[in-house]
Amino acid sequence: MKPVMHGREARLGLFMVLISLLLILWLIPGYVELYTLGMYAEPLLNPRSFPYLVSGFIGLLGIAMLFFSYWKPASEKTVSELPRDAKLRVLGVLAISTLYLWLITLFGYLLPTFLGTLLLLRIFGEQRWWLMILISAGSAGSLYFVFGRIFHMMMPRGSIDFFYGF
Amino acid sequence: MYQLGLLADAFVAIFSQLDVLLGVVLGSVVGLLLGATPGLTAVVGMVLLIPFSFHMSPLAGISMLYAIHKSGNYGGSIPAILMNTPGSPAAACTQLDGYPLTQQGKQGKALKTAVTASALGDLASDFVLIFGTVYVAKIVYAFGPVEMSGVLFFSLTLISTITGNSMLKGLFSTALGLLIATIGLDPLQATPRFSFGITEMEKSLDVIPVLVGVFVVSEVLVQIERKMSATSMSVAPQTGNPDDSRLTVREFKSILPATGISYVVGQVIGVLPGLGGAVAPWIAYGQVKSFSKHPEKFGKGSLEGVAAAEASNNAVCGANLMPMLTLGVPGSTDAAIIMGAFLIHGLELGPNIFTQQTALVYGIFASGLIAIAIYFFIGFFLAEKIGRMITKFPRHIIYPIIMVTCFIGAYAPNSSLFDVGIMIFFGLIGYIMRKFSIPVAPMVIAFLLAYKFETALRQSLIIGDNALVFFKHPICLTFILLAVGTVSFTLIRDRKRDKTVK
Numbered sequence: 001m002k003p004v005m006h007g008r009e010a011r012l013g014l015f016m017v018l019i020s021l022l023l024i025l026w027l028i029p030g031y032v033e034l035y036t037l038g039m040y041a042e043p044l045l046n047p048r049s050f051p052y053l054v055s056g057f058i059g060l061l062g063i064a065m066l067f068f069s070y071w072k073p074a075s076e077k078t079v080s081e082l083p084r085d086a087k088l089r090v091l092g093v094l095a096i097s098t099l100y101l102w103l104i105t106l107f108g109y110l111l112p113t114f115l116g117t118l119l120l121l122r123i124f125g126e127q128r129w130w131l132m133i134l135i136s137a138g139s140a141g142s143l144y145f146v147f148g149r150i151f152h153m154m155m156p157r158g159s160i161d162f163f164y165g166f
Numbered sequence: 167m168y169q170l171g172l173l174a175d176a177f178v179a180i181f182s183q184l185d186v187l188l189g190v191v192l193g194s195v196v197g198l199l200l201g202a203t204p205g206l207t208a209v210v211g212m213v214l215l216i217p218f219s220f221h222m223s224p225l226a227g228i229s230m231l232y233a234i235h236k237s238g239n240y241g242g243s244i245p246a247i248l249m250n251t252p253g254s255p256a257a258a259c260t261q262l263d264g265y266p267l268t269q270q271g272k273q274g275k276a277l278k279t280a281v282t283a284s285a286l287g288d289l290a291s292d293f294v295l296i297f298g299t300v301y302v303a304k305i306v307y308a309f310g311p312v313e314m315s316g317v318l319f320f321s322l323t324l325i326s327t328i329t330g331n332s333m334l335k336g337l338f339s340t341a342l343g344l345l346i347a348t349i350g351l352d353p354l355q356a357t358p359r360f361s362f363g364i365t366e367m368e369k370s371l372d373v374i375p376v377l378v379g380v381f382v383v384s385e386v387l388v389q390i391e392r393k394m395s396a397t398s399m400s401v402a403p404q405t406g407n408p409d410d411s412r413l414t415v416r417e418f419k420s421i422l423p424a425t426g427i428s429y430v431v432g433q434v435i436g437v438l439p440g441l442g443g444a445v446a447p448w449i450a451y452g453q454v455k456s457f458s459k460h461p462e463k464f465g466k467g468s469l470e471g472v473a474a475a476e477a478s479n480n481a482v483c484g485a486n487l488m489p490m491l492t493l494g495v496p497g498s499t500d501a502a503i504i505m506g507a508f509l510i511h512g513l514e515l516g517p518n519i520f521t522q523q524t525a526l527v528y529g530i531f532a533s534g535l536i537a538i539a540i541y542f543f544i545g546f547f548l549a550e551k552i553g554r555m556i557t558k559f560p561r562h563i564i565y566p567i568i569m570v571t572c573f574i575g576a577y578a579p580n581s582s583l584f585d586v587g588i589m590i591f592f593g594l595i596g597y598i599m600r601k602f603s604i605p606v607a608p609m610v611i612a613f614l615l616a617y618k619f620e621t622a623l624r625q626s627l628i629i630g631d632n633a634l635v636f637f638k639h640p641i642c643l644t645f646i647l648l649a650v651g652t653v654s655f656t657l658i659r660d661r662k663r664d665k666t667v668k
Contacts, residue, residue, distance in 0.1 A: 008602065012602055031361070033358065033359075044624075045627055045628065047354075047357050047359055050344075051359065054341050054348070055345065057337075058341045058342075058345070082391060086390075086391040089390045092390075093386065093387060093569070094387070094593075094594065097383075098590065100573065101583060101590065104583060109574075113573070116570060117566050120569055120570070124563070125562045126562055126563060131563075135566075139566075139567050140570070143571065143574050147574055153581065154581045
């Protein structure tokens with residue numbers, strides 16, 4: 001059988017090599033302090049040694065992945081592509097999550113949780129508005145009650161929080 | 167047999183503390199329902215309830231998670247038998263004989279066989295855990311940093327090579343977990359690493375947001391790929407014959423050898439780090455079939471087949487805790503989550519836990535036995551009703567509720583919105599890893615073990631002055647050779663598999 005480059009695995013291998021290089025050449029020297037006193041200054045004992053070890057290992061794995069991706073049988077080459085609407089739904093959930101996180105800093109816990117649940121229910125395919133409102137209000141309220149009132153946890157407070165102290 | 171006395175004390179303690187008892191009952195019921203719902207596993211339940219356990223006593227919280235682990239492992243068999251859809255990966259083998267029995271109208275018999283074998287396998291595994299673990303702990307007690315480096319190196323290698331279909335991807339997942347764990351303070355000199363000037367990143371990343379993101383948020387993202395509507399699952403009706411819905415004494419005796427063999431398989435596999443319940447049933451099924459007097463019935467509705475899959479699947483539960491309690495090495499994803507709960511409560515795992523937290527350890531053992539009793543009675547009398555109820559579960563409503571519970575769950579431990587962001591980030595990482603068929607379990611287990619591994623490695627180097635120290639200690643050397651053996655075995659296996667594909 002003729003060897004075929006296995007696209008997805010080759011991309012993964014390349015990514016691993018790049019991550020490894022990024023770590024070794026920039027992130028570790030730039031963002032891990034080097035200890036220069038006593039025995040901890042020795043190469044194997046300083047705080048950079050373990051990240052270097054792991055990063056080097058990732059690089060080697062990437063090279064191995066690139067090598068093996070070339071020799072993989074062609075039958076493993078096909079990868080099913082995700083339909084466009086499925087991609088949109090995944091992106092939708094991620095966008096709602098990020099928006100929710102931002103809204104919490106403005107409006108506190110209750111209102112963004114209500115809105116977040118409402119939008120998530122819609123994206124998951126629920127059509128009935130009355131049910132969506134009921135579930136959103138119910139889940140936001142019950143989580144607030146359990147964590148805020150029973151567990152006495154400090155709930156997130158926003159800069160324009162209508163429900164603070166409720 | 168002083169363990170019996172400790173166990174009796176633990177039972178008294180549990181029945182006198184309402185929160186512990188409620189935790190076990192809640193854990194057993196939630197685990198069973200989630201295990202029985204296709205697409206929702208016990209892992210999801212455990213991760214979602216960890217934030218709640220944070221506000222409970224350590225015994226109540228950890229017992230609740232342990233109960234979910236046990237009943238969730240059994241619960242997966244219900245849809246496997248009734249709907250030909252396994253509720254968990256571990257139950258995939260159960261459907262081979264379970265569903266043909268349902269097609270014959272004998273689902274009651276199949277469900278009773280499943281719960282009986284599960285409970286027996288689980289019980290036997292728990293007895294080994296209760297009476298045997300302390301002896302393992304005594305051996306481990308003599309381990310120094312060099313030996314621990316060897317043990318952890320072997321465990322991480324085993325987890326990487328055996329989980330998933332590709333050794334390279336498994337190793338990458340492990341390396342990623344080790345790397346992520348380096349964010350925060352260095353374990354020996356307390357200098358910040360990869361904090362990028364962000365205050366929250368100067369301490370290590372919290373366990374809960376990582377677990378919730380990798381296991382639950384990524385699962386929600388995988389589920390949203392499919393457009394959800396009212397479920398189309400249904401359960402076949404029973405025959406009118408009452409014999410078809412009960413397990414006779416003769417049938418019970420006939421499944422005992424299969425249960426015994428499968429228990430041994432589950433026990434051995436459960437002790438090994440990383441393998442877990444998904445592998446054990448297949449090996450046990452093959453073994454039982456080869457020993458059976460009626461191998462021709464396998465795959466066509468054999469009670470032995472159902473018993474084999476289920477006994478081994480649940481025998482893994484108790485066995486998983488042995489390496490976790492003695493070495494601090496989780497035997498499976500579920501055990502890794504339980505280990506996370508120990509860490510959250512500030513409890514260090516290892517042989518010392520048997521002397522420093524005796525009441526807690528035996529309390530967990532006792533609550534495991536109570537959980538078995540609860541899921542056995544629910545499963546024996548209500549499994550079919552639960553199966554029919556599951557078909558009506560509106561999953562498109564459950565997932566959004568799970569998602570908002572995740573948000574508050576990630577926020578809860580430190581009251582930090584930064585942790586919610588970390589959860590979303592790890593949800594995306596977990597989702598991408600799944601898309602590239604990279605197993606997520608090695609990453610999480612490596613993340614949990616990294617601190618211990620790095621500390622042991624560097625302490626060993628201080629003791630030995632150079633890297634040869636690892637080869638001078640016989641126990642460490644044995645584990646290094648075992649790791650090399652595991653990698654070689656996996657390479658040979660993969661090569662053979664590739665040749666077969668060609």
